[in-house]
Amino acid sequence: MEGLLSSIKDILGDTAKPTPIQALTLKNLFHRTTRDEQLGQYRISTTTNPGIWRQYLLASETGSGKSIAYLLPMLQYLKQTELDQEQKRNPKPPLPSHLLHPRGLVLAPTHELSRQLSKFAKSLLHNIKLRVLCTSQANAGSSTGRSGRKETARKLKEDLSALIYGTDGAITNADDGEFEIRPRKSRRSADIVVGTPMKALEMVRGWGWDKVEERNMPENSSQFGGRQFYAGKPEMGLSEVEYVVIDEADVLFDKDFREATRLLLSDISAARGHPLPPSTTTAPQHTNYPFHLILTSATIPWSLANHLDTHHPNLTRLVSPNLHRLPQTLRTEHVGWTGGNRDADVVKRIKRVWAEDALRGPDAHGRRQKSKILVFCNKSTRVDALSAYLKEHGVDNVALSGTSGERRHGSNHHLDGFLNSSRERIPAASPGSTQIVLSSGEKKRVEEPHVLITTSLLSRGLDFAPSVRHVFVVDSPRNMIDFLHRAGRSGRAGNQGKVVVFGKLRGRGSSVAKDVRRKVGALVM
Numbered sequence: 001m002e003g004l005l006s007s008i009k010d011i012l013g014d015t016a017k018p019t020p021i022q023a024l025t026l027k028n029l030f031h032r033t034t035r036d037e038q039l040g041q042y043r044i045s046t047t048t049n050p051g052i053w054r055q056y057l058l059a060s061e062t063g064s065g066k067s068i069a070y071l072l073p074m075l076q077y078l079k080q081t082e083l084d085q086e087q088k089r090n091p092k093p094p095l096p097s098h099l100l101h102p103r104g105l106v107l108a109p110t111h112e113l114s115r116q117l118s119k120f121a122k123s124l125l126h127n128i129k130l131r132v133l134c135t136s137q138a139n140a141g142s143s144t145g146r147s148g149r150k151e152t153a154r155k156l157k158e159d160l161s162a163l164i165y166g167t168d169g170a171i172t173n174a175d176d177g178e179f180e181i182r183p184r185k186s187r188r189s190a191d192i193v194v195g196t197p198m199k200a201l202e203m204v205r206g207w208g209w210d211k212v213e214e215r216n217m218p219e220n221s222s223q224f225g226g227r228q229f230y231a232g233k234p235e236m237g238l239s240e241v242e243y244v245v246i247d248e249a250d251v252l253f254d255k256d257f258r259e260a261t262r263l264l265l266s267d268i269s270a271a272r273g274h275p276l277p278p279s280t281t282t283a284p285q286h287t288n289y290p291f292h293l294i295l296t297s298a299t300i301p302w303s304l305a306n307h308l309d310t311h312h313p314n315l316t317r318l319v320s321p322n323l324h325r326l327p328q329t330l331r332t333e334h335v336g337w338t339g340g341n342r343d344a345d346v347v348k349r350i351k352r353v354w355a356e357d358a359l360r361g362p363d364a365h366g367r368r369q370k371s372k373i374l375v376f377c378n379k380s381t382r383v384d385a386l387s388a389y390l391k392e393h394g395v396d397n398v399a400l401s402g403t404s405g406e407r408r409h410g411s412n413h414h415l416d417g418f419l420n421s422s423r424e425r426i427p428a429a430s431p432g433s434t435q436i437v438l439s440s441g442e443k444k445r446v447e448e449p450h451v452l453i454t455t456s457l458l459s460r461g462l463d464f465a466p467s468v469r470h471v472f473v474v475d476s477p478r479n480m481i482d483f484l485h486r487a488g489r490s491g492r493a494g495n496q497g498k499v500v501v502f503g504k505l506r507g508r509g510s511s512v513a514k515d516v517r518r519k520v521g522a523l524v525m
């Protein structure tokens with residue numbers, strides 16, 4: 001579709017070529033007639049015959065462009081079906097107007113990833129208009145406390161109501177790029193909803209749907225003043241959903257997410273008039289969903305492979321040749337602890353990276369170079385301790401783990417400067433700095449933090465900026481799947497990157513680091 005192609009060119013430049021996984025998707029998900037070829041066009045099958053809904057797995061290494069590989073067919077399909085429907089001049093019966101009725105769903109494991117994906121989808125839609133809503137604001141988790149939750153829920157409610165009922169032409173949430181101008185008269189729903197499965201279920205079944213039974217049990221009711229507990233009102237209907245993408249499928253089908261993901265798929269099927277038969281057997285049994293389904297992942301652990309063999313035996317697997325390998329542009333270095341203070345070793349290494357940057361001199365635009373560094377720890381407590389130590393020693397940083405307060409705000413602003421975003425360009429004259437106004441009125445530029453410390457929370461799917469040239473793995477990775485995702489936040493899309501793996505390389509206790517070194521070696525292409 002012309003409009004989509006020109007958006008891709010705007011984002012990637014005129015000379016970009018499809019990556020291997022994108023080439024596979026173009027070949028398998030799009031159909032080209034001779035006339036299409038002459039016109040240089042791709043089309044996607046728009047059949048709505050429930051017998052031929054398709055299921056695909058897109059699997060390729062980190063940073064290889066899977067988001068475009070699945071967004072393009074989905075967006076083109078949704079636009080094409082919309083145009084076909086308009087041509088038929090055969091309006092569908094009206095749907096309940098107080099609910100959102102998306103036609104596409106994109107599911108992701110974290111709200112940070114949901115936000116980045118919705119923003120990216122939006123940037124592909126400048127020329128073909130479809131509406132994208134990210135529902136992740138209120139999914140900050142119970143650990144955030146009641147007031148944070150109320151605030152984010154209130155904001156989402158406002159956004160939803162603006163989206164459903166219109167805002168008299170106002171621009172809603174324009175800073176986040178999530179919504180667009182929508183005159184009150186149009187009253188159209190979101191075409192695509194992006195969020196976590198839990199948040200999507202909450203919107204479909206009403207807030208607290210999963211607590212009703214437990215809260216109303218006689219032994220628990222006194223704890224809540226004996227009052228009957230009811231779930232909130234649903235905000236989303238699923239009967240129109242024709243396209244579902246499950247990003248980071250290995251996470252969304254792991255033990256923490258599996259139930260919610262499967263429940264949602266089953267709710268969509270039921271809402272579309274094809275309730276799934278109860279799954280009574282572990283023998284391979286193809287689940288015929290009444291919608292197109294794309295699963296994507298950079299890793300296929302045995303649990304996902306097992307799930308796919310059992311529930312999706314007919315799924316078409318599109319796999320890049322470099323799956324389960326580190327990107328070619330990512331170098332690996334193993335660094336030994338000195339035997340003293342490990343936090344001091346990390347500070348030393350960070351300063352060494354920046355000293356090497358300084359030696360390289362300015363970049364092609366005459367700007368001072370200073371790499372951004374992403375540090376992975378295994379636990380939140382370690383993130384906080386290392387962050388405090390680094391600050392004490394003059395290394396400003398952002399620390400983010402599952403329990404961090406910053407996650408409550410329902411945006412990715414806490415990650416500004418680290419994430420890749422076509423809209424978040426750093427001004428050329430002042431790389432990596434922000435202007436602040438002092439109480440005296442004087443304006444001053446302060447340097448943004450160049451170090452982000454986190455856990456595996458941010459290792460999944462997030463597209464970090466090319467300026468994130470170093471990933472530090474300071475705690476032994478729990479497994480190589482985890483390592484591939486952490487390391488893969490750098491060296492993306494052909495950019496150079498380096499992963500520095502810390503460990504005890506000599507003496508007693510060095511066997512763990514030696515084992516990690518051997519396994520990491522096997523991931524190098």
Ligand SMILES: Nc1ncnc2c1ncn2[C@@H]1O[C@H](COP(=O)(O)OP(=O)(O)OP(=O)(O)O)[C@@H](O)[C@H]1O
Nearest residue numbers: 016017018019062063064065066067298461463493
């Ligand atoms: N054909 C292309 N040419 C150049 N850059 C591309 C191309 N396709 C995508 N990119 C860029 O590559 C980067 C990584 O893409 P994306 O985030 O989709 O990777 P991914 O495969 O989903 O990674 P992960 O497994 O870590 O989620 C993005 O910045 C994207 O804009």
